[in-house]
Amino acid sequence: MGVVADAWTWLTTGAHWTGAEGIGARLAEHAYVSGLALLIAGALALPLGLWLGHLGRGGALAVNVSNVGRAVPVFAVLALFMVSPLRNAGYVPTVTALVLFAVPPLLTNAYVGVREVDRAAVRASRGMGMTGGQVFRRVELPLAAPVVTAGIRSAAVQVVATATIAALAGQGGLGRIITAGFALYDTAQVVAGAVLVALLALLVEGLLVLLDRLLVPRPPRT
Amino acid sequence: MSPSNCLVANDWICGEYLRTRRGELTDALVQHVGITAASVAIALLVAVPLALLVRARPRLAAPVLGLTTLLYTVPSLAMFSLLLPVFGLSSALVVTGLVLYALTILVRNALAGLEAVPAETREAARGLGYSRGQLLWRVELPLALPVLMAGVRMATVSTVALTTIGSVVGRGGLGNLIEDALPTFFKAQVLAASVLCVLLAVVADLLLLGAQRLLTPWARHRGAPGGA
Numbered sequence: 001m002g003v004v005a006d007a008w009t010w011l012t013t014g015a016h017w018t019g020a021e022g023i024g025a026r027l028a029e030h031a032y033v034s035g036l037a038l039l040i041a042g043a044l045a046l047p048l049g050l051w052l053g054h055l056g057r058g059g060a061l062a063v064n065v066s067n068v069g070r071a072v073p074v075f076a077v078l079a080l081f082m083v084s085p086l087r088n089a090g091y092v093p094t095v096t097a098l099v100l101f102a103v104p105p106l107l108t109n110a111y112v113g114v115r116e117v118d119r120a121a122v123r124a125s126r127g128m129g130m131t132g133g134q135v136f137r138r139v140e141l142p143l144a145a146p147v148v149t150a151g152i153r154s155a156a157v158q159v160v161a162t163a164t165i166a167a168l169a170g171q172g173g174l175g176r177i178i179t180a181g182f183a184l185y186d187t188a189q190v191v192a193g194a195v196l197v198a199l200l201a202l203l204v205e206g207l208l209v210l211l212d213r214l215l216v217p218r219p220p221r222t
Numbered sequence: 223m224s225p226s227n228c229l230v231a232n233d234w235i236c237g238e239y240l241r242t243r244r245g246e247l248t249d250a251l252v253q254h255v256g257i258t259a260a261s262v263a264i265a266l267l268v269a270v271p272l273a274l275l276v277r278a279r280p281r282l283a284a285p286v287l288g289l290t291t292l293l294y295t296v297p298s299l300a301m302f303s304l305l306l307p308v309f310g311l312s313s314a315l316v317v318t319g320l321v322l323y324a325l326t327i328l329v330r331n332a333l334a335g336l337e338a339v340p341a342e343t344r345e346a347a348r349g350l351g352y353s354r355g356q357l358l359w360r361v362e363l364p365l366a367l368p369v370l371m372a373g374v375r376m377a378t379v380s381t382v383a384l385t386t387i388g389s390v391v392g393r394g395g396l397g398n399l400i401e402d403a404l405p406t407f408f409k410a411q412v413l414a415a416s417v418l419c420v421l422l423a424v425v426a427d428l429l430l431l432g433a434q435r436l437l438t439p440w441a442r443h444r445g446a447p448g449g450a
Contacts, residue, residue: 070376071423073383076416079400083407157295164297165387169404175299182303182390194300201295 006188007195021176023196029172030200033091034163037098038156044099045106046148053114053144054136062111066104074101074162078169094166094173101162102155109151113144145216153208160201174200228410236410243411246399251418253313254395257388258381258426261317265324266374273332290326298323298387306391316388323384324377331373335366368441371434375427382423
């Protein structure tokens with residue numbers, strides 16, 4: 001267990017936390033690019049997925065977009081940015097790569113969530129004279145909420161874990177701690193970097209679960 | 223214009239690059255396919271028994287699913303770096319890391335597939351005198367196949383993309399070409415390797431979809447849900 005103890009020592013060394021290359025700065029970069037990418041991806045994918053689910057059409061489109069999105073390696077997108085003039089555009093390469101990565105799970109879950117709502121409930125609410133918008137807001141959205149929020153959580157965890165890849169293309173974030181440790185043959189530092197990323201991912205998941213409990217009304221169990 | 227001009231000019235698309243480096247591209251592609259195929263195959267061989275175990279002992283569900291989810295939060299970059307002392311610079315290292323990631327998707331889908339088998343069907347098979355093994359091979363696994371195959375497709379596509387990160391230890395298939403091209407801003411190589419990567423994932427997905435259709439001919443006639 002020597003490595004774990006060494007990683008703990010590395011993490012608790014005050015000097016490793018400060019400065020432009022310190023844990024504090026890397027953590028802030030990591031949280032910033034992950035959060036921004038998730039917000040943009042959510043703004044793009046959730047309305048589209050929910051709308052397609054409401055229409056009940058475009059399922060093939062949603063699934064195909066998702067599959068192609070999953071097929072594009074984050075590293076390749078970053079590398080394409082790095083060999084183009086946009087490499088100097090700050091966080092643009094990392095955020096763009098992560099948005100492309102986060103859209104598929106968000107889109108799929110939003111679409112599937114609305115699509116899988118009990119058709120009988122939808123038909124009943126239409127029979128009661130609800131308009132399309134009312135059916136969506138009062139019936140489909142509340143019933144789809146658990147699936148949609150599960151998609152948001154898994155996308156968030158994946159984005160936080162994947163943002164480390166930015167370091168491979170020379171961009172910032174906690175991945176830099178890992179690559180620096182790897183270059184120095186410093187296993188303790190690699191473990192410390194991995195632990196930081198995993199903790200951040202679990203923290204984000206925990207916060208989202210909490211938000212979910214507070215904000216999203218649960219449908220009564222049948 | 224000499225044909226090698228696009229290499230000198232560092233164009234994005236360069237036929238001369240594709241011609242002169244064909245061997246290099248093929249080697250990288252072969253390594254990529256090998257690593258991906260081995261990873262998904264091993265992950266499947268681990269995931270299905272694990273799902274059967276979890277189903278037989280539901281108390282294990284939380285720890286097994288929790289552990290595979292936790293593994294997913296370990297960044298791939300760190301995973302490959304950490305496995306280095308165990309395996310040294312080898313493809314086994316990358317395959318092991320990718321197996322661990324693929325398990326998250328595969329265990330979940332294998333379990334979901336098995337749980338979707340209707341209890342009446344299981345009972346009917348037992349009533350017909352099927353042994354446990356016969357029940358598994360002739361009834362449960364075939365019925366779980368669509369959900370399981372959906373997981374295999376997702377895992378394969380993700381693994382093709384993730385294999386590129388193996389380039390940190392020099393075993394990333396097409397990812398190696400991307401990494402090698404970065405310091406010199408070699409556009410044609412980055413673009414060619416990236417496009418090949420996506421094509422590989424799409425082709426693998428379509429092949430698996432075809433395999434699924436062949437293996438579950440009964441699922442084709444059901445069509446869209448609802449109907450009556």
